[in-house]
Amino acid sequence: MTDRSLRSADTLPVERTISDPSAFPAAAKATDTGTKAMIVAIWTVIRAFFVDPVSSYVPKAMGVAVMVMVFVVSFVHLWFMQTVGDLQNALHNKKAGAFYHVLQKICIACVLMMPVSALRDGLKGSLALEWRRFLTHKLIRGYIGDSQAYYRLKVLGGVGRQIDNPDQRIGQDVGQLVFIVLSFLITVAQALVNIVLQSIMMLTIDVHLLMFVFAYSVGMNVVTFGIFGQRLTVVNRTTLAQEASLRFGMVRVRENAEPIAFYRGAMFEQSRCLQYFAELIRTLYWKLVLSVSLESLLAGMSLLIGVLPYAIVAERYFRGDLDFGSLTRAAMVLGTLERAFEQLVNQIEGITNMGAQAMRVRQLADALDSLERQSGGFNGMSDDQHDPSPLLAPHEQCIGLDELPVSASAAPGCMLLRIDALTLRPPCGQAPLVADLSFELRVGDSLILSGPSGIGKSSVLRAIGGLWASGHGDIQRCAAEQSFFVPQEPYLCLGTLRDNCTYPGQTSTQEQGVSQEPSDFDIRSALGSVSLEYLLERFGLDECVDLDTVLSGGEKQRLGFARLLLRPNGVRFALLDEATSALDQGAEDAVYRLLRQEVLSYVSVGHRANLDNYHTHKLLLER
DSSP states (O other), X not given: OOSOEEEOOOOOOOOOOOOSTTSOOOOGGGGOOSHHHHHHHHHHHHHHHHTOTTTTHHHHHHHHHHHHHHHHHHHHHHHHHHHHHHHHHHHHTTOHHHHHHHHHHHHHHHHHHHHHHHXXXXXXXXXXXXXXXXXXXXXXHHHSSTTOHHHHHHHOSHHHHHSOOHHHIIIIIHHHHHHHHHHHHHHHHHHHHHHHHHHHHHHTTOHHHHHHHHHHHHHHHHHHIIIIIHHHHHHHHHHHHHHHHHHHHHHHHHHTHHHHHHHTOHHHHHHHHHHHHHHHHHHHHHHHHHHHHHHHHHHHHHHHHHHHHHHHHHHHHHHTSSOHHHHHHHHHHHHHHHHHHHHHHHHHHHHHXXXXXXXXXXXXXXXXXXXXXXXXXXXXXXXXXXXXXXXXXXXXXXXXXXXXXXXXXXXXXXXXEEEEEEEEOOTTOSSOSEEEEEEEEETTOEEEEEOSTTSSHHHHHHHHHTOOOSEEEEEEEOOGGGEEEEOSSOOOOSXXXXXXXXXXXXXXXXXXXXXXXXXXHXXXXXXXXXXXXXXXXXXXXXXXXXXXXXSOHHHHHHHHHHHHXXXXXXXXXXXXXXXXXXXXXXXHHHHHHXXXXXXXXXXXXXXXGGGGXXXXXXXXXXX
């Protein structure tokens, strides 16, 4: 190693700026559980689907068709009640011919009603699936995209904790939300249509009965929404968050089973999971109290409403102003009206569930939108592009990162990395990790970063790789398609050995219109170069296997170097974050000799003195 060392500048105070994903403020709006926030969240979810410029004609057409079916069903019910009144009169007057004629019409209507109901339910289900497809595609593209939101949300401080379990929000909350919202909209539409039509019929029977129904229903809605609405919203949101925490705790036990077993930490993890579950049970009991109170109120009032219509119209019937069929029709209309209003009341829990999930989905969409605005492309569900997100707001990038032009030159003077006055600040702190760091690497240069743990070595690599923006300074780096990162714990995807060797699967290039991908021979050669050829005999190239659970730490790290060798255009610049920590010295020597042959310049983080032999420069970070 050339006797040239680079030492970081002294730690300097730096003014805090909110220009990166680690410094976004958490606004009060993000956790607002009020009725207004709930309504805005629900409306945002609905509007995003039905006014989307690309696919809006599909939901609009299907929505219109569903509404048509709602009107058809309501008119059929209205006709049915009118006809049942005629049936009752024929029966009461002992007119057999009229009775059987009306009965025949009712039977025909019942047969015709079946395909109508099936069409309505089929359209409803199709609309729900298309709605879920739209929201899920939009969120997945924003979450797993060029903005790297999946990473940036994870490393956020307080804001990241507010966007808990984005996987659950996308995979589960969206599906439940669209079903609840659509069911709610159709139920409310059906109830309102029934109320209008039945009220018109009620006017022809007894106006006092209609006034009673309206007074009763308005009073019940005010009481139930006022007493139970807000409380159930808060409880449902808390339940969702606590269920997610319990599920996350169980998943962590599964994913870290081996270290937990070595530490004998089962009792600690058990107590933690039971604590999450105990908190969930307490919340569910409070939800049970609210639900039982609401249901008992509705049950008592439903019994009362079944008797009152007869008491209201009995005097007119006794005077002979109403015939028996009209009396029966009035009871049926009143029952239908009462059920329609009760349906609105019964939606209170659905509204609270819907509001809680809509707010969780909108929070995620707003966060993804704010993150993506820095790189462009994602259009979240919010229709206000001037008002920043309640969670995140776009700001200018503090650390400037520019890619050097793609080049095939290997001339010794060709620059591959330049860092100018770089200062890195931790996500949740004021004092910088690294201050005023400047250096250059050209073809043939290599740098080893060393220093005590926690000093900021890996943070420098993250900044070079574009994953750390907290701080200030400028970085110029080799083009991304000519660079490669080898972490300490290589990520192994779900798939075959071929998939893992060529991960992330974007290694193909287009030359003269022909896709070039690593051949079987290339993969075998790369695995042989890192002494992993035996994996071919064990798993083959195209057999799906969970390599993450069967490979040792050293095997995973050597597979990471095999990936580097399989980049079809070659790698000019590499970043290695303790990429050989699980290898013995002999294997470490072998992979670094291979690295010097294949890569023009590289930066390593490591602690072993042996690594000094494979680098031309050394950067010692000190506190």
